[in-house]
Amino acid sequence: MGRAASRLQQATAPEAPSERLQKALASAGLGSRREMEEWIAQGRVLVNGETATIGSKVGPGDVVKVSGRRVYLRFEDKRTRILIYHKSEGEIVTRDDPEGRATVFDALPKLRGAKWIAVGRLDYNTDGLMIFTTSGELANNLMHPRFEVEREYAVRVLGELTEEMIAQLLAGVELDDGMAQLQSCFAAGGEGANRWYRVVIKEGRKREVRRLFEHFGLTVSRLTRIRFGPIALPPQLRRGQKMELEDELVARVLEWAEMAPSPRRHTRGVPDKHSRKPRMR
Template identity: 40%
Template sequence: MSAPRPSRRPRRPASPRSTPQPDTTGPMRLQRFLAAAGLGSRRHCEEYISAGRVTIDGEIVTELGTQVDPGQQAVAFDGERLRLEHKQYFALNKPVGFLCTHSDPRGRRNVTELFPAKGARLFAVGRLDEMSEGLLIVTNDGDLGNKLAHPRYRIDRTYLVQVAGHPERSVLQELERGMYFPEGKFQAQSVRPVKKQGKSTFLEIRLREGRNREIRRMLARIGHKVMKLQRVGFGPVRLGKLQPGEYRELRPAEVNALRELVQKTSAPRTKPSPGPRRRK
């Protein structure tokens, strides 16, 4: 495998004019501030608080939901003062052999190592397993990143998968009907044969959840081994011509489209108001 390389496109720092920024002014919950400061998802930030690793004005805080005013109070993580970072959003073509987790006891490489060491605290939205490649959203916006990865928002994930053999359409429909595993029901939104290549077939598979090795396990059950698995789409964002190890900044329209996806899903449903009653 060739060494990963940064994008050929110049990497310019994002600016408030080009990249839409979330509202993080005034008092807010502590875990929201930590996520906005780039420590990771809110769930991870809650774990940091409960573990006593966060202080406000020098005092350890372990109560979730504590309010903090970043303009008036000093928040620190493991003794290091935190400040709100300018939000950055990237599309990365993850190479095979890289992990999406924050740390690995075996010392395997993390996708954030593909970015400059001196920069924002970045993390990957969701996961691709070590042997998979393709599109990952990488950001320091913990609030948006947590929502995009959460199953309740059902963001479309599109994959191009090369499998051994030539599966019949009737067999592929089993993936669309769904099948049960110990974690629950695994189900593809759609499966479409793209082309045949020798003794293999390329499939386009669309999911709305990213469970552990979901595609590999479903295809193994119907008797077709995965030879290559590449994510090519995440919501409105497409992999395009990025080579393994390359990345680019998301366009403002892409960031706005991602925000709109989670806002639509989380918006409360309102009952239609009854029309005027007729007089009898």
């Protein structure tokens, strides 16, 4: 290609997509926009070798480093996508497992120019609602402790809580890693030695619900997450099934998280044949 043709191609090429640096970093899953602004103000972020400033814009051709390490930003797909999945017991929440065990990511549809980010975790023996999104900022808003997003669980216990125990759980009990408490706890039936309870908690420390019951000498024999923030697990979504939220529901989740809706898109989602729309709170 000659110089004239090259200059003409550069002059007529479409402008590369760009966005504010703090938003791009948040979308990459590094933290909230506010945290990214703090990092930028502290001089931790470099763009093309120069210290960035708040409000700087970046595009696909820019080299961005945070604390000396390069960060690869995604610009190909601006749409926020949300997928819900009914995790089974025996699956782990990781992309790669050295032991070759089944992971929740094995069941997710492949993406181009983006990746699924897990919103929180469920341990190996816990089943229920998992949420995945392509937006790092949304994932951070749903997971960060300061947002106090509710998680609701159905808990089957070998034994029974007394009214005094429930009062203590609501007031808070001391665990090995600090105080923990339930926002609500009520009986939901059961037979024989097993009792079911519905509980709501506003944080996601490791095995926290199980440890709260173990504090009173009660063993949790089944733990199912049935709601995370505004999204509830549809009763018809069986274990191992997944479905993608449609535009209307994505917009409602973004509004709930106080984020601007992403560009609308037409989609039929990826519902399994027995699934229905998730319930919104």
